Amino acid sequence: MTVPHWGPYVGDVDIDGDDTMNAVGNQVNGDLVQKQIRFVRGKPSWYLGAEEITDRLASYVPALNHDVIEKTLEANHAIILFGPAGCGRQTTAIAAIGHLRPGIRIRWFSLDQEDAEEIDVKGPCGYLVRAADGGLERLGRCVDAVRATGGYLVVIGHDEADQLKITPPLQCVRVEPSHPVQVYRRRVARRGLTHWSDWEKAAALLEDALPSEARRLADLVEFADRRGGDIAEQREEVASEYRGWTDELRGWFAEHREPHQRALLVAAATLAPAAEETDVYSAASSLARRLKVTMNGGGLVWCPVTSVRALLRADPAEGRIVFRRHGYAASALRHALADYPLARSDVVTWLASLPTDTSVSHRSPERLAETFADLAAGHGLAGHITEASEQWGEEKHADLAFIALSRTCLHPLVGGRVRRALYDWSRTQSLPQTLKLTIARVCEPLGQVYPSIALTRLKHLATYGNPQVRREVVAAAVSLADSGSAHEVLKAALGWCAESNTERLSMAARRRRIRAGAMLFLELASRTSPSGMPTLLYGDGAIDPLDCVPAWRAILHTTDDGRGTALVETVRQWLDAALLAPRLRGRIAAAFVDAARLAGASFGGATVFGPVGAGTLAAEVMIELVRRWAATDPGNPVRRRIKEDIVIPLTTPWWLRLLKMMYVWLRTLVVNLRDQR
Incomplete structure (x- = not known):
């Protein structure tokens, strides 16, 4: 590692986390993280953003x-x-x-x-x-x-x-529910679909229904209207989809009682909306094996390829099986899991294996992972979700594990158990590297609803992870700050930087946590407002500079981790803030002085930040930073005064500090006498 000549003390070297000396696991695609955050924000039962609240209030009956x-x-x-x-x-x-x-x-x-x-x-x-x-x-x-x-x-x-x-x-x-037809009409009217308000069949569909069913019908109407087409056909399809294609599917399953025929429909529905015929057969065959379906005649028992579209009631398409009726494929999957509970666990386990099944030529394994996660969550199978995610993490399928966990960690039925698994994993030092990195990114969508819960898991990941995990933790925490949880993230960063707390941690573990807190705080502290002031010191949410002493101490007294340039620039910004804001001047100077003095908690003769002597080096770093800043405008008396307020208290040995104090006193006396003349 290379650090500036004034760089802070590099403490004892410890191998922390797993895979530190080996190739590390892959990471979640950043676009996928943003896609999942949008998914979470689009789930009214999970996320309550300002737009969702406004829409609910406007549509409320x-x-x-x-x-x-x-x-x-x-x-x-x-x-x-x-x-x-x-x-x-x-x-x-x-x-x-x-x-x-x-x-x-x-x-x-x-x-x-x-x-x-x-x-x-x-x-x-x-x-x-x-x-x-x-x-x-x-x-x-x-x-x-x-x-x-x-x-x-x-x-x-x-x-x-x-x-x-x-x-x-x-x-x-x-709650005594409002009338569902009124709810339906209010919602379609709000969407400008007045030609659907007087749809006579809506009242029949909503007979004995609850308000949520009325909202679902209105959503289906909106989707059908966007697709366009003949209004009569739209209404017929909306009615069928609202009923979950129940009549059609029950008739199909009653007519096709052979397990391998049903396996074909489940496989085709899983790979919908369009799939190659060979892929459907391969997936159906693996499902049949999972269900222990015995077929005399092997491959010849299956429906011939020329008839498979007719069997599945799919539209003709060259070499492919295509479901044109909206919602039919998804309804077929839900029907199979709901009506055949003894097969449910096996089908969901098969779904978990499908994204990595080499016999199926995947175009989108991520979409298969979404299907698995949604169906498993809908039936309360949290164990299947965590087992599959752990396996994908071990096999370095980060994107698949991320989809399953982020898509279910807020689910009303299984979310609590998935969040608990995330907590237990975050505290496991031997956890596979890919899964650690994945959990860090899962905390971004989790933090959209529960920021403090997400930050707790990030804290433990940083405590038991290696440098790559810490970088991923910081990236996830910064993303949460950008999403509206800046106050919670700053509080977490200061807490991670604390030298001691109620947790019993080894010295190495506490150092890892402090390093992560230092990295996170430096990211937050380096941000400036349009006026040039650090955002942490500006506006209604401004923080007292003295509250930041633990974080600045951690930055100065821990391993550099490549933060030299960021440290120089951030300290300069804070010193500029002291120059521009007289009310902050003394507190910023006092914060830097206190931070540069070593006051770490003792663990067996050593300190969290390093052995005795590290404080002297940290003071030298701060003195050098302040001198560089002051040298940009040496004739400015305020800049010089700020420099002296920081440099003199940190100067060693004591006699040199005393000489500087005397020099400043004499200079001030001379200036005052000259002004009096």
Whole structure:
């Protein structure tokens, strides 16, 4: 490693993380990360962005007992809304909170320990909590904290039994759903589809339905309208798709009872919307083997290729099997898993193997991983998801593992268990390198909803990972800061830089965490506003420079990691801020002085940052940085004063420091006498 001649002390060399001395695993494609973040933000039941909240409020048809719910929430600032899934609990909660406090930020909230400690104390916020996620024993403390901020908390429960898990109990109200036809008409009208508002069949389709089904029908109408075509054909297809093609699929499965015929449909539906015939046969054959289907006659038992399109009711296409009817293939998969529960586990396991099956000429293994993750999550098979992801990580299929984990870590049914697996893996030092790197990127979509939970996993990855993992951790944390979680990320960076905390870590592990915190803080500290001021010191969210002492200390006292140029530029920016903002001048100088003095926690005679003597070298680094900055305008008295406020306290030995202090005192005396004349 090469560092500047003034570079900070390089501590003892330790081999940290796995694969440090070997070729490291592959990394997740950056475009795929952004695609998954867009996917998360497009899931209303997961992510509550400003656009989603606005749309829900504009399309809201009040629940029949909305006034009771709103008054109860206004009085208590917390309530349990229960009822069957789809009755409008979430939308009713959003509408009630939004009406009581227009413009309030509303977010999903986890009662996991790390998120429960992060209730925003700077201002009111609306929180939605799923009772099914667990952790209700901590809810009472959270409710008190939310009330203290003037915010609101709504627990989304399934039945009144959820109330029994809460101490003290909250008032429990069953949502009386609004009429589904009214919900449908409100939504299509908002989308400008007035010619669908009077569709007579909509009322028949929505008979005895819940509001969520009305929203789904409106979404199908919007999609069909965008596709265009004859309006009568559009309406017929929308009706069939809304029913999940139930009549057609039940008739097909009743007519085709041979397991290998059904395997052909499942395989073709998995590879939809279009697939090569040979690929369909190969996939169906592997599924048949997985299901232990015995066929006398081997390959000759299968439907001939000339008839396979007719068998599967697919449109003619040369050499390919194509499903033109929208939603038919997806419905076929859902039908097979729902109606044949004894085959469910085997089918999902087969789906997990398909993206890496060499007998199928994949054009998009990533899309197959999405299909696997969605179906496994929909049936609560969290174990299948984590097992497949771990295997893909061991085999260096980073993109596949990322898709499965990021697509399910926020799922209402399996998200809690997937997040727990991410936590356990992040604390496992022997975890395969590819999986460590993948988990770091999974924290980006996870952090869109639960930033503190994501940062906890990133913290442990940095603690037990090697330098490449730390770089990936920092990249993921910076992405979270850019996505609106800058406050949480800065707090995490300062916490990682702390010399000690309640966790019992080895000295090597603590050093790794501190290095990651130093790298992350330097990324944040180097950012400037249009005025040139560091963003950390500018605006409503400005931080006290003295609060940054642990981070600056970590930067100065730990291994350079190639940060020399970034350190020089960032220190210059902060010194310029001291020059421009007199109110910050003394605090920035004091922060740099305190940081350059070694005050590390002791571990067996050594310190976290290095052995005795490292503090002297760190002071030399800071002195050199300040002198370089001051030399750009040596005649500026304010610049000179800032330099002396930092350099003199760090000067050694003591007698040289005393001489400089005397020189400054005499110079000041002479200047004052001259001014008096």
